[in-house]
Amino acid sequence: MNNTILIKNALILNLNNFENKKQSLLIKDDLIAEIAETIDEGNVDKIIDAEGKILLPGLINTHTHLSMTLFRGLADDLSLDSWLNDHIWPMEANLNGDYCYIGALLGAVELIKSGTTTFSDMYFYMEDVARAVEDAGIRAVLSYGMIDFGDAERREAEIEENLQLFKSCNGMADGRIKVFFGPHSPYTASEDLLIKVRELADEYNMGIHIHVSETEKEINDSLDERGLRPFEYLEKIGFLGPDVVAAHCVWLSDEEIEIIKKHDVKVSHNPCSNMKLASGIAPVSKLIENDICVSIGTDGASSNNNLDLIEELKTASLLQKVSTLDPKVLTSDEAITMATIKGAEALGLENEIGSIEVGKKADIILIDTNSANMVPDSSSLSSNVIYSANGSNVDTTICNGKILMENKKLTVLDEQEIYDKARKAIKELKEAI
Numbered sequence: 243m244n245n246t247i248l249i250k251n252a253l254i255l256n257l258n259n260f261e262n263k264k265q266s267l268l269i270k271d272d273l274i275a276e277i278a279e280t281i282d283e284g285n286v287d288k289i290i291d292a293e294g295k296i297l298l299p300g301l302i303n304t305h306t307h308l309s310m311t312l313f314r315g316l317a318d319d320l321s322l323d324s325w326l327n328d329h330i331w332p333m334e335a336n337l338n339g340d341y342c343y344i345g346a347l348l349g350a351v352e353l354i355k356s357g358t359t360t361f362s363d364m365y366f367y368m369e370d371v372a373r374a375v376e377d378a379g380i381r382a383v384l385s386y387g388m389i390d391f392g393d394a395e396r397r398e399a400e401i402e403e404n405l406q407l408f409k410s411c412n413g414m415a416d417g418r419i420k421v422f423f424g425p426h427s428p429y430t431a432s433e434d435l436l437i438k439v440r441e442l443a444d445e446y447n448m449g450i451h452i453h454v455s456e457t458e459k460e461i462n463d464s465l466d467e468r469g470l471r472p473f474e475y476l477e478k479i480g481f482l483g484p485d486v487v488a489a490h491c492v493w494l495s496d497e498e499i500e501i502i503k504k505h506d507v508k509v510s511h512n513p514c515s516n517m518k519l520a521s522g523i524a525p526v527s528k529l530i531e532n533d534i535c536v537s538i539g540t541d542g543a544s545s546n547n548n549l550d551l552i553e554e555l556k557t558a559s560l561l562q563k564v565s566t567l568d569p570k571v572l573t574s575d576e577a578i579t580m581a582t583i584k585g586a587e588a589l590g591l592e593n594e595i596g597s598i599e600v601g602k603k604a605d606i607i608l609i610d611t612n613s614a615n616m617v618p619d620s621s622s623l624s625s626n627v628i629y630s631a632n633g634s635n636v637d638t639t640i641c642n643g644k645i646l647m648e649n650k651k652l653t654v655l656d657e658q659e660i661y662d663k664a665r666k667a668i669k670e671l672k673e674a675i
């Protein structure tokens with residue numbers, strides 16, 4: 243028996259469709275079954291009238307640490323080095339699975355409310371994060387963040403933990419969860435760990451999620467230690483490949499851009515975190531000119547401080563314009579692809595999500611244009627979404643054919659209960675310090 247949802251009168255934002263004419267879309271179970279000017283309303287289980295709403299693929303956040311919602315506003319106005327070493331790592335030492343579960347649920351509420359249906363996460367207690375993903379109804383790529391600082395015993399344990407996550411959670415939640423390896427960075431993961439991860443990623447056909455070239459300090463330390471910049475080093479040890487998603491990529495030489503292109507490494511751009519930690523400006527328009535796959539991420543809520551991907555895309559676009567002094571770079575059309583099809587490609591999910599096409603998973607959002615900041619309609623749907631909207635204009639969120647929010651009301655999660663539990667968790671964590 244099929245579960246069917248008909249969405250009618252929608253303005254579908256697909257980059258191959260610039261017509262701006264109203265269409266209908268039929269969901270059968272977890273899939274987009276039909277897109278047409280009119281679809282028969284008989285025999286459908288539910289009808290959503292999307293008059294005045296823009297329909298687009300559920301957004302894809304390719305780099306975050308979802309449970310870090312607990313640390314929102316905890317340590318502002320710091321450099322990455324001090325933020326991590328003096329504040330975040332000491333707080334994280336007291337985390338447990340229950341805290342990470344509630345932090346991830348809080349993050350899930352924020353994602354659903356702002357139109358993100360898929361996120362790629364690197365953190366601790368990932369089986370608890372997987373539980374939150376299952377309960378929230380969203381889609382995720384999960385990796386355990388591995389750090390060994392050169393300690394061989396720790397290395398074995400970290401790899402075992404990530405492999406265990408793969409064995410217990412890959413394909414979980416009706417296939418909504420996929421597991422990647424998550425070596426934290428070239429400065430916290432040893433060469434042996436990175437080489438082993440490469441071997442295992444090939445053996446198990448798993449992707450790899452890693453932070454690379456985020457700060458100038460990281461580049462200088464890498465040059466001091468090895469005489470090589472981070473991407474030169476990663477290439478030398480045979481780590482790079484099309485299954486690697488490198489978060490940040492702020493400090494890149496032209497040679498490193500060539501290396502990224504040669505190995506088809508996927509980039510996750512995180513402009514708000516890079517601005518807040520004063521890390522720098524990633525050369526995104528240059529990467530795009532070089533046909534490199536650039537997706538978008540928020541990083542954790544402690545360095546952003548929110549998970550609103552529409553706001554992140556606007557920031558990305560404006561930051562490229564001001565840093566290149568060229569208003570034509572990173573247009574609203576290009577920005578939309580970063581959170582949709584490019585995000586899907588980065589995660590190896592391009593056959594399942596990232597565009598509105600028959601046969602793809604029904605991960606869909608509706609943005610309400612009947613709002614002061616969206617009137618009158620812009621010259622294009624993408625302009626209206628990227629430059630005028632923000633996450634609070636998202637009206638409806640559907641993931642895997644299931645409605646998670648309708649008319650701005652969550653249908654699966656109890657947001658007040660989650661807020662109360664998250665407040666209690668952070669109070670306990672602060673007391674433990």
Ligand SMILES: CSC[C@H]1O[C@@H](n2cnc3c(O)ncnc32)[C@H](O)[C@@H]1O
Nearest residue numbers: 330364365366387388426453541542
């Ligand atoms: C080992 S799990 C992930 C680890 O990464 C930390 N983290 C969060 N944001 C950043 C960032 O921008 N650069 C480097 N590390 C980051 C997080 O707190 C966890 O410890």
Ligand SMILES: [Zn+2]
Nearest residue numbers: 453489541542
């Ligand atoms: Zn990060």
